Amino acid sequence: MVLELPPMCGIFGIVLKKRSAKLGDMMVRAAERLSYRGYDSVGMAVANGDGAIDLRKDVGNIAQTNEQFGYDRMSGDRGILQLRWATFGVPNTVNAQPLFSPDEVMVGAHNGNITNDPFIREKLEREGYKFLTENDGERLVCLTHKHLKNGKSPEEAYTAVIGEAEGDFASVFMRRDSREVYAVKMGSSLYLGLADDFICVSSDLPSILEFTRKYVRLENGDLVVFNDRDYRIFRLPEQEYIERPVTVSDIDIENANKEPFAHFFMKEIHEQVEGTRSLLSLYGSTGVWKDFVEALDKANRVFISGAGTSYHALLLGTYYFNKIARLPIFPTWASQMLPLYSNTVGEGDLLVLVSQSGETKDLMNVYDWAKEKRVAKTFSVVNNIGSTLALHCDGMIPIYSYLEISVPATKTYTNQVMCFLYTAMKLAERRGIAYKGITWDDLHRVPELVRETIAAAEEPVKELAPVLLKHPSMHILGQDMTHPVAMEGALKMKEVVYNHPEGMYSSEFKHGPLAVVDKDYPVLFVSLPENEDLVLSHMNEVICREGIVVHVGQPSRGYDKICHYKLPIPAVGNPYLNSILSVIPLQMIAYEMAIALGNNPDQPRNLSKTLTVD
Numbered sequence: 001m002v003l004e005l006p007p008m009c010g011i012f013g014i015v016l017k018k019r020s021a022k023l024g025d026m027m028v029r030a031a032e033r034l035s036y037r038g039y040d041s042v043g044m045a046v047a048n049g050d051g052a053i054d055l056r057k058d059v060g061n062i063a064q065t066n067e068q069f070g071y072d073r074m075s076g077d078r079g080i081l082q083l084r085w086a087t088f089g090v091p092n093t094v095n096a097q098p099l100f101s102p103d104e105v106m107v108g109a110h111n112g113n114i115t116n117d118p119f120i121r122e123k124l125e126r127e128g129y130k131f132l133t134e135n136d137g138e139r140l141v142c143l144t145h146k147h148l149k150n151g152k153s154p155e156e157a158y159t160a161v162i163g164e165a166e167g168d169f170a171s172v173f174m175r176r177d178s179r180e181v182y183a184v185k186m187g188s189s190l191y192l193g194l195a196d197d198f199i200c201v202s203s204d205l206p207s208i209l210e211f212t213r214k215y216v217r218l219e220n221g222d223l224v225v226f227n228d229r230d231y232r233i234f235r236l237p238e239q240e241y242i243e244r245p246v247t248v249s250d251i252d253i254e255n256a257n258k259e260p261f262a263h264f265f266m267k268e269i270h271e272q273v274e275g276t277r278s279l280l281s282l283y284g285s286t287g288v289w290k291d292f293v294e295a296l297d298k299a300n301r302v303f304i305s306g307a308g309t310s311y312h313a314l315l316l317g318t319y320y321f322n323k324i325a326r327l328p329i330f331p332t333w334a335s336q337m338l339p340l341y342s343n344t345v346g347e348g349d350l351l352v353l354v355s356q357s358g359e360t361k362d363l364m365n366v367y368d369w370a371k372e373k374r375v376a377k378t379f380s381v382v383n384n385i386g387s388t389l390a391l392h393c394d395g396m397i398p399i400y401s402y403l404e405i406s407v408p409a410t411k412t413y414t415n416q417v418m419c420f421l422y423t424a425m426k427l428a429e430r431r432g433i434a435y436k437g438i439t440w441d442d443l444h445r446v447p448e449l450v451r452e453t454i455a456a457a458e459e460p461v462k463e464l465a466p467v468l469l470k471h472p473s474m475h476i477l478g479q480d481m482t483h484p485v486a487m488e489g490a491l492k493m494k495e496v497v498y499n500h501p502e503g504m505y506s507s508e509f510k511h512g513p514l515a516v517v518d519k520d521y522p523v524l525f526v527s528l529p530e531n532e533d534l535v536l537s538h539m540n541e542v543i544c545r546e547g548i549v550v551h552v553g554q555p556s557r558g559y560d561k562i563c564h565y566k567l568p569i570p571a572v573g574n575p576y577l578n579s580i581l582s583v584i585p586l587q588m589i590a591y592e593m594a595i596a597l598g599n600n601p602d603q604p605r606n607l608s609k610t611l612t613v614d
């Protein structure tokens with residue numbers, strides 16, 4: 001199953017049969033359906049039929065900008081809109097989309113990343129274009145405008161555009177001098193909506209199902225040119241027109257975005273394939289990691305803090321920085337940092353604040369303290385680059401997981417871990433430190449290995465879930481780099497199964513907790529390739545007390561011989577890749593157990609996605 005790039009922004013375009021005062025209201029309703037895709041800024045452009053384009057945009061979510069501009073009162077016969085999840089360029093009015101072409105004859109918006117934006121920018125500047133923004137979307141608008149204003153048809157113009165612009169994107173484009181609207185799909189999702197008195201296009205299905213059940217799912221390479229009653233789909237790669245099937249949907253709107261999964265939790269487990277791929281691609285093409293590596297290299301001492309799942313990710317990152325870059329780094333829970341280290345943090349120290357939301361209060365307290373004491377620099381590792389920590393810390397590195405909707409974190413954890421491994425390797429190279437055990441080729445295998453790991457776990461988790469559901473508690477043990485993995489697996493299960501698995505260090509188990517083992521007590525062992533003998537001996541301590549032993553890791557004869565159950569990962573024979581992949585079967589077993597109990601893993605009881613309270 002090829003999944004689209006995870007949501008990062010949202011675009012929508014519509015052409016009505018005739019000018020109408022309802023246009024603005026329809027567009028606001030579509031924007032509200034798309035609001036989860038971007039709340040850094042929102043913009044709407046409307047052509048009101050007398051040759052003008054009315055463009056209004058600003059930072060803020062759809063409710064705030066509609067309040068400011070009265071979007072729902074805009075009237076006209078066609079319009080486009082964009083909700084921005086900032087990836088490049090801080091969220092501000094200038095960088096908001098849609099964006100005008102220089103002559104204001106055309107206006108466009110996009111969702112995605114033009115990875116060769118610097119090259120395109122330089123080329124167009126040489127041809128006389130002047131850019132007002134840091135937004136790669138502006139280059140796309142100008143590139144399209146350049147070809148159209150030379151008299152090319154939309155088909156010819158977009159053939160030229162995709163010949164120059166690289167990356168994953170979807171874009172929508174409107175002109176003052178024509179009722180036709182153009183939309184192109186190159187990697188990010190895009191759908192066409194059909195009705196008797198309008199045609200529309202959108203990044204996702206719910207914003208179309210709001211108005212019509214009839215839609216066409218567009219594919220990468222499709223250019224669609226439409227007005228209020230006709231459309232044509234042109235295949236840019238093959239240079240030919242095609243028909244695509246029209247679907248009359250029976251999906252209810254609320255579940256349309258999870259398609260084809262029953263919960264965002266499982267969809268986001270699968271999005272770890274594209275999420276890790278987008279991190280590797282964007283780190284490689286933008287160098288956005290450089291400030292972080294420099295800050296780590298120059299720091300006197302490095303403290304790294306986070307809460308919940310982010311803490312487990314940074315704990316694994318601590319192994320990477322020590323093992324690969326020989327950087328001693330002090331990991332703490334967010335709320336533990338000040339009580340433990342506030343008396344020792346000094347000049348030149350660096351506080352790394354790890355938070356997918358960038359808003360967790362426990363970390364804000366650390367940030368506020370550092371700002372007030374001015375004793376150390378702060379650096380945020382975030383998913384939401386429009387967040388408080390992202391905008392206020394001395395430095396920021398994004399993890400590019402795009403929006404994570406399910407409350408329990410899955411794909412953001414994996415991208416946090418990938419961020420730490422990537423930057424640990426870069427730091428070692430900056431320091432001239434030779435490291436073993438992981439190469440860049442290994443790292444670039446991760447997205448496909450994630451896909452394989454998900455596939456390999458599908459059946460085993462179905463077999464194991466009913467067994468573990470018989471027990472209110474269990475232990476999940478890890479050693480070396482799989483200790484944080486065991487902790488994260490236990491947290492996932494607690495969050496959605498509401499049971500009591502304890503994640504802990506395997507060698508510590510015999511110093512007390514072993515007493516808990518009796519007949520059929522489940523103990524899961526998360527192994528690395530090189531610690532098989534040690535893990536086997538730990539397993540035997542449980543087996544000889546009639547406990548149930550589950551192996552999480554790459555299969556071997558030794559484990560096959562004594563384990564009762566296995567959650568296998570691909571036999572990659574690499575400890576670093578094992579430490580990334582072995583969380584996946586634990587995420588999936590937690591999900592399997594949760595839905596067996598009828599729990600909703602996306603909104604577990606008592607929990608919230610971001611805790612902005614102490």
Ligand code: BG6
Pocket residue numbers: 307308309310354355356357358359360407408409607608609610611
């Ligand atoms: C908790 C969430 O409230 O905050 C967890 O339920 C999350 O899923 C933790 O890991 C930390 O959040 P963040 O945004 O700081 O990574």
